[in-house]
Amino acid sequence: MTYDRPDLTLITSEVTPGALRWRSPSNIALVKYWGKHGDQLPRNPSVSFTLDGAATDTTLRYEVREQSGSGVDVKLSLDGVHNDAFSQRTAKFFERLLPIYPFLKQLSFAIETKNSFPHSAGIASSASGMSALALCLVDLEGKLFKPLGNAEFFEKASYLSRLGSGSACRSVYGGAAVWGKVDGVAQSNEEFAVPITDKLNPTFQTYHDDILLISKSEKSVSSRAGHQLMESNPYATARYAQAKQRTGEMVDILRRGDVEAFGEMLESEALTLHALMMSSRPPYLLIRPNTLAVIERIQEFRRETKTPLYFTLDAGPNLHLLYPHADAEQVKSFIREQLLFFCDDGMYLADRVGKGPERLEVNE
Ligand code: PMV
Numbered sequence: 593m594t595y596d597r598p599d600l601t602l603i604t605s606e607v608t609p610g611a612l613r614w615r616s617p618s619n620i621a622l623v624k625y626w627g628k629h630g631d632q633l634p635r636n637p638s639v640s641f642t643l644d645g646a647a648t649d650t651t652l653r654y655e656v657r658e659q660s661g662s663g664v665d666v667k668l669s670l671d672g673v674h675n676d677a678f679s680q681r682t683a684k685f686f687e688r689l690l691p692i693y694p695f696l697k698q699l700s701f702a703i704e705t706k707n708s709f710p711h712s713a714g715i716a717s718s719a720s721g722m723s724a725l726a727l728c729l730v731d732l733e734g735k736l737f738k739p740l741g742n743a744e745f746f747e748k749a750s751y752l753s754r755l756g757s758g759s760a761c762r763s764v765y766g767g768a769a770v771w772g773k774v775d776g777v778a779q780s781n782e783e784f785a786v787p788i789t790d791k792l793n794p795t796f797q798t799y800h801d802d803i804l805l806i807s808k809s810e811k812s813v814s815s816r817a818g819h820q821l822m823e824s825n826p827y828a829t830a831r832y833a834q835a836k837q838r839t840g841e842m843v844d845i846l847r848r849g850d851v852e853a854f855g856e857m858l859e860s861e862a863l864t865l866h867a868l869m870m871s872s873r874p875p876y877l878l879i880r881p882n883t884l885a886v887i888e889r890i891q892e893f894r895r896e897t898k899t900p901l902y903f904t905l906d907a908g909p910n911l912h913l914l915y916p917h918a919d920a921e922q923v924k925s926f927i928r929e930q931l932l933f934f935c936d937d938g939m940y941l942a943d944r945v946g947k948g949p950e951r952l953e954v955n956e
Contacts, residue, residue, distance in 0.1 A: 637772025644946025766948025793849030855902030
């Protein structure tokens with residue numbers, strides 16, 4: 593399959609300046625994608641919940657480029673301040689998209705982006721950031737050429753998000769999404785994610801995910817380096833097979849609404865991800881002593897109260913705490929009374945399963 597479209601060029605005299613704005617959320621993997629090949633293709637399937645509060649709000653302003661030079665013309669500001677590193681990263685991303693969107697080199701872009709969570713919080717913003725940008729671009733295609741149908745629109749946005757940051761492709765749908773080929777999930781494939789929102793048991797539609805910020809420091813090993821290290825990991829083959837099987841099982845658990853089976857797999861996935869890091873060559877550790885202290889408290893709380901509170905981890909030390917809405921009050925007191933002590937500056941973000949991205953009015 594290809595989205596390459598050499599015909600998507602503009603008659604620039606007919607283009608007036610404009611802007612588009614999308615808010616797109618982050619997502620949390622329940623079964624993790626870890627290891628990639630080719631052009632950002634996953635070594636194994638994964639499934640995630642789309643979040644609600646942790647999101648990026650991006651405005652894409654465009655006008656005809658005065659002098660069409662080589663490459664693309666992109667400037668990006670984060671929270672109102674020009675950001676050189678992100679401008680360059682975005683320009684690289686746009687250049688990569690030129691076979692799909694050749695018109696990108698005929699325009700000048702000013703991108704304004706802001707995250708709903710503090711930039712320094714140590715929460716990965718690539719999934720929300722890349723998906724917000726991809727949604728603006730597919731929307732722009734529709735404005736300048738021909739609008740896509742609803743399903744096509746989100747498939748293409750997912751595809752473009754994937755090229756920016758693999759796991760971002762799952763953020764364009766509300767509820768839950770699968771990326772990679774899984775038996776029993778129609779149309780599932782490696783190139784873009786598919787929604788499984790209609791398969792989500794009501795218990796999971798209102799699930800909570802509170803993010804505890806254990807450390808705000810920069811990670812010692814990036815996700816990109818981590819994926820690369822999977823190529824020489826001695827357990828890689830077994831892991832990819834396990835994740836493929838588990839993604840199918842997790843989709844079934846989400847449909848059944850089995851919170852215990854969910855939690856068991858969730859925690860095993862988190863620990864397996866970090867075990868893969870520890871068994872890489874060279875090995876490395878991203879969890880911190882406070883990550884372990886919190887894990888022990890959660891297990892103790894679960895034993896004592898029988899509340900189905902379970903954790904997961906991203907590629908970092910921060911913990912996501914997942915639990916049903918019915919237990920929200922009890923879990924929130926537990927977090928405040930026993931866990932915030934272990935968080936960097938006592939910071940945490942109360943989040944939940946969300947409805948997916950939203951197109952917003954542009955502020956003039
Ligand atoms: O999308 P990337 O390249 O930042 O990789 C993210 C991988 C994990 O967050 C650890 C797991 C996942 O599936 O999101």
